[in-house]
Amino acid sequence: MAQRYGGQFSPDPDSTEVQAPQTRPLEASFRGRSPARYGARINILFLLPLLVFLTVFFQPVTEMITDFAGAAVLLLAAWLLRDGVRAEDAYNERKVARRPAIPRKIFASVLTGVGVGLLIFGGQWTVLNAGLVGTLAGALHLFSFGLDPLKDKGLEGVDQFQTDRVARKIEEAEALLAGMSDAIRRAGDRQLETRVEAFQATARDMFRTVEEDPRDLTQARKYLGVYLTGARDATVKFADLYARDRDPSVRADYVTLLDDLETNFAARTKRMLVTDRSDLDVEIDVLRDRLNRDNLHIET
Numbered sequence: 001m002a003q004r005y006g007g008q009f010s011p012d013p014d015s016t017e018v019q020a021p022q023t024r025p026l027e028a029s030f031r032g033r034s035p036a037r038y039g040a041r042i043n044i045l046f047l048l049p050l051l052v053f054l055t056v057f058f059q060p061v062t063e064m065i066t067d068f069a070g071a072a073v074l075l076l077a078a079w080l081l082r083d084g085v086r087a088e089d090a091y092n093e094r095k096v097a098r099r100p101a102i103p104r105k106i107f108a109s110v111l112t113g114v115g116v117g118l119l120i121f122g123g124q125w126t127v128l129n130a131g132l133v134g135t136l137a138g139a140l141h142l143f144s145f146g147l148d149p150l151k152d153k154g155l156e157g158v159d160q161f162q163t164d165r166v167a168r169k170i171e172e173a174e175a176l177l178a179g180m181s182d183a184i185r186r187a188g189d190r191q192l193e194t195r196v197e198a199f200q201a202t203a204r205d206m207f208r209t210v211e212e213d214p215r216d217l218t219q220a221r222k223y224l225g226v227y228l229t230g231a232r233d234a235t236v237k238f239a240d241l242y243a244r245d246r247d248p249s250v251r252a253d254y255v256t257l258l259d260d261l262e263t264n265f266a267a268r269t270k271r272m273l274v275t276d277r278s279d280l281d282v283e284i285d286v287l288r289d290r291l292n293r294d295n296l297h298i299e300t
Contacts, residue, residue: 038085045078063122070118077111080104091149095211098167103148113138162214169224170207176228186239199262206269216272223268231261
C-alpha cells in the first residue's frame with residue numbers, strides 16, 4: 001500500500017521505466033524566450049468574427065452571405081497577424097536575418113479593413129460608409145500592430161554574400177528544429193518535449209554564435225545540416241514507435257541520443273568561441289607590435 005502508483009497515463013513515469021539523467025533543469029527550455037507579444041489581443045481577434053453567428057441567421061440570404069464573407073476575411077486576417085508577429089519575433093531574435101518573404105501584418109491590416117467593410121456593407125448597403133469604416137479599421141489595425149520588417153538585417157563589415165549564406169543556413173536549421181518539435185508532440189510525453197526544448201536551446205546558442213561571426217559557418221555546417229537532419233529524422237521515428245508501445249528502453253535510448261547531441265553541440269559552440277577569442281588575441285598582438293614599432297621610430 002505504501003508503494004507509489006505509476007502507469008502509462010500517470011503524470012509521473014512508471015517505476016519500471018528506465019530513466020536517463022537530465023543534463024539541464026526543466027526551466028532551461030525557457031531560456032532566451034520572451035512572452036508572446038499581443039497574445040491576448042490576437043485571441044480576441046479570432047473570437048470577434050464569431051459574434052456574427054448571433055444575428056446572421058435572422059437576415060435575408062444576401063445579407064447573410066455578406067456577413068459570412070466578412071467574418072471569414074477577419075478570421076484570415078487574425079491568422080495572418082499571428083504568423084506575422086511570430087515571424088517578426090524570430091527576425092528580432094537573430095542578428096543576421098532576411099526580411100519575411102510575405103508582409104503578413106500589412107496584409108492582415110488590409111484584410112481587416114475589407115472584412116469590417118463587408119460587415120458594414122451587409123448591414124447598411126452603403127458603399128461610402130462601408131469604405132470609410134473599413135479604411136479606419138485597417139489603419140487602426142496597422143497602428144496597433146505595426147509594420148513587418150521590410151529590410152534584411154546583417155552585420156556591419158560582413159559582405160552580403162556571407163550574410164545571405166548564414167541567414168539561409170539558420171532558416172534551414174530552424175525548420176529542422178520545428179520538425180523535431182512537431183514530431184515529439186506525437187509521442188505524448190511532456191518530459192520528452194521539455195528535453196527536446198533544452199537541446200534546441202543549446203542548438204540555438206550555436207546559431208547565435210555563427211550569426212555573430214559568419215566565419216564559424218564552415219565549422220558549424222555539419223552540425224546545422226547533417227546532425228540536425230539526423231536528429232529530426234530520429235525524433236520522427238521515435239515518436240511513431242513510442243506512441244504505439246511506450247517501450248521504456250526506446251525512450252531511454254532516445255534521451256541518451258539527446259544527451260550526446262547536446263554535449264557535442266555545446267562543445268563545438270565553446271570551441272568556436274575559443275577560436276574567436278584566439279583570433280582577437282592575434283589581432284591585439286599584431287596591433288600592439290605595430291604601435292611599439294611606431295613609437296620607436298618616433299623616439300629615434
